[in-house]
Structures are given as structure tokens and as C-alpha cells.
Amino acid sequence: MAANLYLIPNTLGPGEIHTVIPQGILPVIHSLKVFFAENIRNARRFLISTNIPTPIDDLLFLELNRHSPDEKLQEYLKIMLDGEDAGILSEAGMPAVADPGAGLVRMAHLSGIRVRPLCGPSSVILALAASGLNGQKFAFHGYLPIHTGVREKTLRELERESEQRGITQAFMETPYRNRALFDSVLRACRPDTLLCVACDLTLESEWIRTMPVADWKKNRPDIHKRPAIFLLFR
Incomplete structure (x- = not known):
């Protein structure tokens, strides 16, 4: 059964994460094991700052940027079509708005995958x-x-x-x-x-x-x- 694609907001700069990221979305973020990220190092740092309970090295990070070819996006899509929930993490702010991700989101819609934006800074x-x-x-x-x-x-x-x-x-x-x-x-x-x-x-x-x-x-x-x-x- 197809899974969910979550759009995860990142902070807009350095500072305390709890002041800009709603605490109510953290359980959703912490439930994920697969992340499509514009900048993997930045994504790992963000997740660590949320106190994610899963060891960071046990998570799967896949690069998603404006150069990602459709063939690569199809591979990412298959992960969700096989039933694994996943999230897109921008380098700052909301994914797919002035940032990579729109292509994968569009493909998710066309494939029947539920797209779920989480609240956060834009x-x-x-x-x-x-x-x-x-x-x-x-x-x-x-x-x-x-x-x-x-x-x-x-x-x-x-x-x-x-x-x-x-x-x-x-x-x-x-x-x-x-x-x-x-x-x-x-x-x-x-x-x-x-x-x-x-x-x-x-x-x-x-x-x-x-x-x-x-x-x-x-x-x-x-x-x-x-x-x-x-x-x-x-």
C-alpha cells in the first residue's frame, strides 16, 4: 500500500528549534526512517536538534536537489509505493517553495501517494x-x-x-x-x-x-x- 510523503519545515537560520518548529509535528518527524534532503549534512543536524530517538546512522538520507533526474525521483517514489513513509527536508523553511521538491511531490500525487505538509516557517x-x-x-x-x-x-x-x-x-x-x-x-x-x-x-x-x-x-x-x-x- 502506498505511504505518505511528508513536507518537513526546517528552521530559517540558527537558534532554538522550539521557537519556530511546532512541537506537535515532532512525533511525525521522529516516526520516519527515510528523508529526501537538499543538503544531507544540514538534514542530519536538524534531526539531531529535534532529539530524534532513532540513531542518526540508522536513517536513510537520499539527496534531492534541482539537478535530481526523473529516473532518480522514480526510485524515490518506489520506496513510498512499497509502503514506507518518507519526508522531504529543505535546507531552510518549507520544501518545494523556492526550494527543491516540487517534482517529487507532483509525482507522488500522480501515483496516489498522500502528500502531507507539516506546519512550520515559510x-x-x-x-x-x-x-x-x-x-x-x-x-x-x-x-x-x-x-x-x-x-x-x-x-x-x-x-x-x-x-x-x-x-x-x-x-x-x-x-x-x-x-x-x-x-x-x-x-x-x-x-x-x-x-x-x-x-x-x-x-x-x-x-x-x-x-x-x-x-x-x-x-x-x-x-x-x-x-x-x-x-x-x-
Whole structure:
């Protein structure tokens, strides 16, 4: 009989796990013996921090990333079709949202495997809720183009769509490129466009602010190498 595929939330950074991971989901996590992980070392460390009773070396960890071919996903699928419950662990936050896992989740649905998301932190949803921007209509674009010219053209297009359709536009960047993305927003977007920067979500250093672009030019935040979500709205 087909088993369950659990989507396991990870923390968004260092800190006490009990402050962000609901204690009620730990028995489910502790019942699993198979984990599909973006980063196996990180996954092992996370599970140890939950005080999982099973010896860590007795668990099966299988790598799942954006390069995992369909053939490998079929092998993972067979484990669950043979009756073994399994979980997907992201490196941070919820799996399959701006992280690997969607392909395996889709295949699980098509194969009759029950997909069960567990409650936990999602940086995109936390940032949107705290931004004060439109939470009824929004789009998450993941990583914008790296090339400066293309990135700024994309930002102008997102700004225009936000104005025309009332959509909050959310996106992110690798933390060490935050400054480059922030500078692109200031160059590409109009002075009265609202920008929210939400960084270090759930951490002690958490910092969230929404202001017009014109005000950001006078108040540049220190966001270098800090995980952040950016949101635009007109």
C-alpha cells in the first residue's frame, strides 16, 4: 500500500528549534526512517536538534536537489509505493517553495501517494504578512536574473504589472548578492513604489521594513549576507 510523503519545515537560520518548529509535528518527524534532503549534512543536524530517538546512522538520507533526474525521483517514489513513509527536508523553511521538491511531490500525487505538509516557517509567507502590502494578490518570482541590465528590466516589468493589476511582487537573492539586488531596485523603480525588505526572519536579528523607494535611498540597510525577501507594490 502506498505511504505518505511528508513536507518537513526546517528552521530559517540558527537558534532554538522550539521557537519556530511546532512541537506537535515532532512525533511525525521522529516516526520516519527515510528523508529526501537538499543538503544531507544540514538534514542530519536538524534531526539531531529535534532529539530524534532513532540513531542518526540508522536513517536513510537520499539527496534531492534541482539537478535530481526523473529516473532518480522514480526510485524515490518506489520506496513510498512499497509502503514506507518518507519526508522531504529543505535546507531552510518549507520544501518545494523556492526550494527543491516540487517534482517529487507532483509525482507522488500522480501515483496516489498522500502528500502531507507539516506546519512550520515559510519566509515568503512571513514576509508578505509583515509587509503591509496586498496579501490577496501576490506573486513570488524566486531569484531574478543575475545580469544587472536584465535584472533591472525585469524589475521595471514587475513594477508595471503591480501597478496595473494590484499585485505584490516578491523575490529573493543569494544573501551575498543582496546589495546588488537592492541597488537595482533603487535604480529601476519609481520613487513612490513601496519596497519591503524582510531579513533574518524568525531570528533574533529579524528586521522588516516597508518604505517608498525614495526613502530607502536615504536609509540603506545592512543586509549583506543576511537571508532576505524583497517585496514591491504600487
